[in-house]
Amino acid sequence: MTHPETFYQQLQEICPGRRTLTRHVDLLPYESDALVAFSTKPAAVVLPETEEEVVAIVKVCHAAGVPFVARGSGTSLSGGSMPIKDGVVIALNRLNKILAVDPQQRTAIVQPGVINLKISTAVKQYGLYYAPDPSSQSICTIGGNIAFNSGGAHCLKYGMTSNHILALKVVLPDGEIVEFGSESTEGMGVGPDLIGLFVGSEGLFGIALKITVRLLPIPEQYKTVLAAYDTLEKAGDAVSAVVASGLLPGAMEIMDKMALKAAEAAVKTGYPAGAEALLIVELEGEKEQVEREFAELVNVIEGTGAYAVEVARDEAHRGKIWKGRKGAFSSVGRLSPDYIVQDGVVPRSQLGKALAEIEAASKRYGLGVANVFHAGDGNLHPLIMYDGRIEGQLEQAEKLAGEILATCIKLGGTLTGEHGIGVEKRDYMPLLFGETDLDVMDNIRNQIDTKGIANPGKKLPTGEAPALKMHGMHPLEKAGIISRE
Amino acid sequence: MQHKIDSKQHGPRGEAMTGAIESCVHCGFCLAACPTYTVLGEEMDSPRGRIYLMKNVLEGNLEQEEAQPFIDRCLGCMGCVPACPSGVAYGDLLTSYRAKVESERQRPLIDTVTRRMIIETLPYPARFRAAATAGKLGKLVQEALPDQLRTMLNMLPASLPKAIPIPPVVAAKGTKRARVAFLTGCVQTVLAPDINAATVNLLSANGVEVVIPQNQGCCGSILSHIGEEDRAMALAKNNLTAFAQIDGEVDAIITNAAGCGSGMHEYGLLFAWQPEQKMAEAFAAKVKDITVFLDELGLVGIPENQPERKVAYHDACHLAHAQGVTDPPRNLLSAIPNLTLCELNDGGLCCGSAGTYNLEQPDIAAQLGRMKAQAIADTGAETVVMGNIGCFTQVENHLAKMGATIRVMHTVQLLAQAYGV
Numbered sequence: 001m002t003h004p005e006t007f008y009q010q011l012q013e014i015c016p017g018r019r020t021l022t023r024h025v026d027l028l029p030y031e032s033d034a035l036v037a038f039s040t041k042p043a044a045v046v047l048p049e050t051e052e053e054v055v056a057i058v059k060v061c062h063a064a065g066v067p068f069v070a071r072g073s074g075t076s077l078s079g080g081s082m083p084i085k086d087g088v089v090i091a092l093n094r095l096n097k098i099l100a101v102d103p104q105q106r107t108a109i110v111q112p113g114v115i116n117l118k119i120s121t122a123v124k125q126y127g128l129y130y131a132p133d134p135s136s137q138s139i140c141t142i143g144g145n146i147a148f149n150s151g152g153a154h155c156l157k158y159g160m161t162s163n164h165i166l167a168l169k170v171v172l173p174d175g176e177i178v179e180f181g182s183e184s185t186e187g188m189g190v191g192p193d194l195i196g197l198f199v200g201s202e203g204l205f206g207i208a209l210k211i212t213v214r215l216l217p218i219p220e221q222y223k224t225v226l227a228a229y230d231t232l233e234k235a236g237d238a239v240s241a242v243v244a245s246g247l248l249p250g251a252m253e254i255m256d257k258m259a260l261k262a263a264e265a266a267v268k269t270g271y272p273a274g275a276e277a278l279l280i281v282e283l284e285g286e287k288e289q290v291e292r293e294f295a296e297l298v299n300v301i302e303g304t305g306a307y308a309v310e311v312a313r314d315e316a317h318r319g320k321i322w323k324g325r326k327g328a329f330s331s332v333g334r335l336s337p338d339y340i341v342q343d344g345v346v347p348r349s350q351l352g353k354a355l356a357e358i359e360a361a362s363k364r365y366g367l368g369v370a371n372v373f374h375a376g377d378g379n380l381h382p383l384i385m386y387d388g389r390i391e392g393q394l395e396q397a398e399k400l401a402g403e404i405l406a407t408c409i410k411l412g413g414t415l416t417g418e419h420g421i422g423v424e425k426r427d428y429m430p431l432l433f434g435e436t437d438l439d440v441m442d443n444i445r446n447q448i449d450t451k452g453i454a455n456p457g458k459k460l461p462t463g464e465a466p467a468l469k470m471h472g473m474h475p476l477e478k479a480g481i482i483s484r485e
Numbered sequence: 486m487q488h489k490i491d492s493k494q495h496g497p498r499g500e501a502m503t504g505a506i507e508s509c510v511h512c513g514f515c516l517a518a519c520p521t522y523t524v525l526g527e528e529m530d531s532p533r534g535r536i537y538l539m540k541n542v543l544e545g546n547l548e549q550e551e552a553q554p555f556i557d558r559c560l561g562c563m564g565c566v567p568a569c570p571s572g573v574a575y576g577d578l579l580t581s582y583r584a585k586v587e588s589e590r591q592r593p594l595i596d597t598v599t600r601r602m603i604i605e606t607l608p609y610p611a612r613f614r615a616a617a618t619a620g621k622l623g624k625l626v627q628e629a630l631p632d633q634l635r636t637m638l639n640m641l642p643a644s645l646p647k648a649i650p651i652p653p654v655v656a657a658k659g660t661k662r663a664r665v666a667f668l669t670g671c672v673q674t675v676l677a678p679d680i681n682a683a684t685v686n687l688l689s690a691n692g693v694e695v696v697i698p699q700n701q702g703c704c705g706s707i708l709s710h711i712g713e714e715d716r717a718m719a720l721a722k723n724n725l726t727a728f729a730q731i732d733g734e735v736d737a738i739i740t741n742a743a744g745c746g747s748g749m750h751e752y753g754l755l756f757a758w759q760p761e762q763k764m765a766e767a768f769a770a771k772v773k774d775i776t777v778f779l780d781e782l783g784l785v786g787i788p789e790n791q792p793e794r795k796v797a798y799h800d801a802c803h804l805a806h807a808q809g810v811t812d813p814p815r816n817l818l819s820a821i822p823n824l825t826l827c828e829l830n831d832g833g834l835c836c837g838s839a840g841t842y843n844l845e846q847p848d849i850a851a852q853l854g855r856m857k858a859q860a861i862a863d864t865g866a867e868t869v870v871m872g873n874i875g876c877f878t879q880v881e882n883h884l885a886k887m888g889a890t891i892r893v894m895h896t897v898q899l900l901a902q903a904y905g906v
C-alpha cells in the first residue's frame with residue numbers, strides 16, 4: 001500500500017465494493033491509454049457513478065495530496081489518460097447519461113462519460129447531430145474530447161470541440177464546483193472566455209462534470225468525392241487548389257498508399273485501385289447548393305492531375321468510405337506490430353512540401369510511414385511503423401517522429417492538431433513556446449491547481465531544463481514517474 | 486507495446502494466441518461493441534482489457550487464476566471482432582486460451598456440477614430430453630437448488646414438444662436445383678424440432694434435395710466454446726465420418742444453428758496439427774448457414790398473397806459477428822411480400838444467451854436479456870426472428886418476463902410459414 005489505509009477507506013466509502021479497485025489484476029488494464037509505449041500503474045482506480053461521487057473523490061485526493069487523472073475511454077494517443085504513479089484514476093465512463101435535449105434551442109446536456117457518437121444517435125430523431133467527429137467517435141467520450149479539444153474530418157467546416165461547447169460544470173482540483181458559459185446558444189456571458197481556457201486543458205484544470213453541447217441540423221445532402229493521385233504531393237497540392245477556389249467542403253482528407261492498403265483490408269471499401277494517394281472531399285448542405293458546388297469541385301479537381309474521380313454511390317458506400325478512413329490508424333496494426341501516430345500541423349499551403357519531407361525522412365530511417373490526415377486543416381497524422389521486438393527500433397521511430405514534428409514547426413506549423421500534448425510531446429513544447437509563454441501557462445496552472453495534483457506531468461514541461469529529444473530515456477522515466485514497456 | 490510471449494511454450498495454439506495479442510493496438514474501438522463492457526463498465530471486462538490480461542498471463546506477469554473471472558465473463562459473442570480495425574483474431578485467441586486454461590484449472594464444486602451437466606447432457610438429444618423431463622418433475626425441489634442450476638431449469642419450456650422424425654433423404658420439389666447435407670443439431674432437436682422440419686421443407690420447396698446422415702451427432706461447438714477441447718474433438722470426428730459416408734457430392738453442409746455454424750467453421754483450428762486437419766478444413770469450407778445458402782440460391786415461388794407483418798430481426802452473435810452473416814437473412818425476409826422489417830437499437834449487442842453463458846453467468850445474462858427484450862419491444866413488431874436456437878430461449882424468457890406478447894421464431898420458420906409448408 002502506497003498511501004495510508006485511511007485514504008483507501010475514504011475512497012471505498014465513496015465508491016464501495018468493486019467500484020474502488022486496488023488489486024494488481026484490476027489495475028493492469030488501466031495502466032496505458034492508446035499510446036502503449038508508456039504505462040504506469042496507479043494506486044487505485046475508482047468508478048464513480050454520480051457527479052457527487054466525483055467531487056468527493058477529488059476532495060479526498062486534494063486533502064491527501066494524491067494526484068489523480070480523469071479517464072474517459074482511454075483512447076488518448078498522447079498518454080493523456082495514462083495514470084500518474086501512485087495516483088488515482090477516476091474512470092468516468094459510467095457517467096454516461098444524456099440528461100436533456102432541447103430540439104428548439106438545439107442543445108443537449110450530457111454527462112462527461114457519454115460517448116461522442118451516442119449524442120448524434122440520440123438526437124437523430126429531431127433531425128440534429130453533434131458535429132465534431134473524431135475518428136474515434138464510436139468510443140471516445142465528451143470529457144476526453146473537451147480535455148483535448150478534439151477534432152475530426154468534419155471540423156474543417158464547423159470547427160473543433162471548443163466551438164460546440166456552450167456551458168460547463170467543472171470540479172476544480174481542490175473540489176470547488178464552478179460553472180462556465182451559458183446554456184443558451186447566444187449569450188456566452190461577459191468576461192473572459194473560460195470555456196476556451198478549459199477546453200484543451202488536458203485534465204490539468206479539473207474534471208468536467210456536466211456539459212452543454214451545441215447541436216446542428218443534419219445536412220439535407222452529402223456528396224462524397226474520391227480523387228486518386230499518383231503522388232502524395234499532388235494530392236496535397238489539390239487541397240490548396242480546392243480551398244483557393246472558394247469552396248468550403250465539410251471534410252477534406254488524404255490517405256496514402258499504405259493507409260489505403262490497411263483500411264481496405266479492414267473494411268473492403270473498394271477505394272480506387274493503385275492510388276499513391278487518395279483525396280476524400282465531402283460536400284454537404286442543401287441539395288441545390290451541393291449540386292452546384294459539386295460541379296465546381298469536379299472542375300477544380302480536373303486541374304490537379306487526379307487520374308480517377310469517383311463519387312459515393314449511396315449512403316452505404318459513403319458509410320464504408322468513412323469507416324475505412326476512421327479506422328485507418330488501428331488498421332495499420334495489420335501492417336506492422338507497432339506504430340507511433342504523430343499529430344503535427346502545417347499551413348495548408350505547405351502540405352505538399354511537408355509530405356515530401358516526411359517521405360524523404362522515412363527513406364532515410366528505413367522505417368515505413370503511413371499517412372492519413374485531415375488535409376483541410378493541414379493536420380498531419382504520419383504513422384511511423386516499427387517492430388518493438390527489434391532492439392533499437394522504437395528509439396529510431398521516436399527519433400523520426402521528432403524530426404517530423406521539427407519539420408512541421410519549421411514550416412510554420414505546430415505540435416498537435418488534436419491528440420494533445422500529454423506525456424508524449426510535453427518535452428517538445430519549448431520548440432514552439434518561449435520561456436515566458438511557458439511560465440504564463442505554468443502560472444495559470446498553479447493558480448488553479450495549487451497542489452499540482454490534477455494530471456501532473458502532462459502537457460507542461462517541468463521547471464528544470466527540458467530534454468528536447470524523445471529517444472533514449474524519457475525525462476519522466478528518469479524521474480520514475482512513468483515506466484515503459 | 487513490447488511483447489514477450491514465448492509462443493512455443495504454449496502448444497499448438499501458441500502462435501494463434503501470440504498473433505492475436507500482438508495485432509491489438511490498444512485503440513479501444515472494440516469497447517462500445519462489447520456487451521460486458523456496456524453492462525459492467527470496467528476495462529477488465531472489455532475486449533481490450535481481456536487481451537491485455539491474457540497477454541500478461543502468457544508472459545508470466547499475472548497469475549492465471551486472478552485473470553480468470555474476467556475471461557469467464559466473456560460471452561464469446563465476437564461483437565468485438567467486426568468492431569476491430571486492426572483485425573485482431575479474438576475468437577482464435579479466446580478459444581485457444583480457454584482450451585489451454587481449462588486443462589489446468591480447478592473449479593468450485595458447484596461450477597463443476599453445472600459444467601458436468603452441460604458436458605454430459607446438452608450434446609446428446611436423448612439424454613437431454615431425459616434430463617429436461619426430470620428437471621420439470623423436479624420443479625418442486627427447485628427452491629433448494631443453487632442459483633445456477635435453477636436458472637438452467639428455468640430455461641426449459643413447461644413441456645417438451647414432440648419429436649418430429651425426419652427421413653434420411655428429402656426430395657426436391659419441382660426442378661432439382663441443388664443437393665445439400667443437413668446437420669440436425671442436438672439441443673435444438675429436443676427444444677424445437679419444428680425448426681428442423683421447417684428447414685427441410687423450405688429447402689425442398691426451393692428445389693433442394695436434402696440428405697440427413699443418420700449417424701450424425703452434436704458438432705461439438707458448444708463444448709469447444711467453453712474450452713472442453715478433447716470432448717469437442719471426439720464429437721467433431723464422429724460427424725466428419727458421418728458426413729463423409731454420404732453417397733455422391735453435396736453442394737453444401739447446411740446448419741440452421743448459428744452456434745454450430747461458427748463452431749464448424751473453426752474445425753481447422755480445432756484439429757490444428759492433427760491427422761484430420763485437411764479433412765476438417767474441407768468440411769468447414771462446405772458449411773453454410775441456411776440463410777446464406779438460400780440467399781445465394783435465390784428463393785423461388787413465394788406465394789404472393791401474404792398478410793401484413795411487422796417483423797424485427799435479431800442478429801445472433803454467432804451468425805452476425807462470428808460468421809459475418811447479416812445481409813442474407815434480411816434479404817430473405819424482405820422478399821416476403823407485405824413484410825416490414827424492423828432494426829433493433831444497439832442491435833449488435835449480445836442477448837446474453839451465448840451458448841452456455843446464461844447457465845454460467847446468470848446475472849449478466851439476465852441484464853443483457855432484459856436490454857434485448859426492451860429493444861425488441863421498442864420496435865413495435867409483433868414477431869421477432871433470429872437464426873439461433875440459443876437466443877431463442879433467452880429472448881422468449883425475457884419477453885415473457887416483460888409481459889410482451891411478441892412471437893419468437895427462427896428465420897426459417899417464418900419463411901416456411903410464408904411458403905405454407
Ligand SMILES: Cc1cc2nc3c(=O)[nH]c(=O)nc-3n(C[C@H](O)[C@H](O)[C@H](O)COP(=O)(O)OP(=O)(O)OC[C@H]3O[C@@H](n4cnc5c(N)ncnc54)[C@H](O)[C@@H]3O)c2cc1C
Pocket residue numbers: 033034069070071072073074075076077080081092112133134135136139140141142143144145146147148149150151152153202203206207208209329330418419455511512513
Ligand atoms: C484510432 C484512434 C483515432 C483517433 N482519432 C482522433 C481524431 O480523429 N481526432 C481527435 O481529436 N482525436 C483522435 N483520437 C484521440 C482520442 O480518441 C481523443 O483524444 C479523445 O478525445 C479521447 O477521449 P477519451 O474518452 O478516450 O479520453 P481519455 O483518453 O480517457 O482521456 C483523454 C484526456 O482527457 C482527460 N479527461 C477525460 N475525461 C475528462 C473530463 N470529464 N474532464 C476533464 N478531463 C477529462 C484525461 O485526463 C486525459 O487527459 C484517436 C484515437 C485513436 C485511438
Ligand code: SF4
Pocket residue numbers: 330333508509510511512513514515516532533536565568569570571572573
Ligand atoms: S479494436 Fe482491436 S486493436 Fe483496438 S483495442 Fe480492440 S482488439 Fe485491440
Ligand code: SF4
Pocket residue numbers: 518519520521522531532535558559560561562563564565566575
Ligand atoms: S467476445 Fe463479446 S463479451 Fe467477449 S470481449 Fe468480445 S465483445 Fe466482449
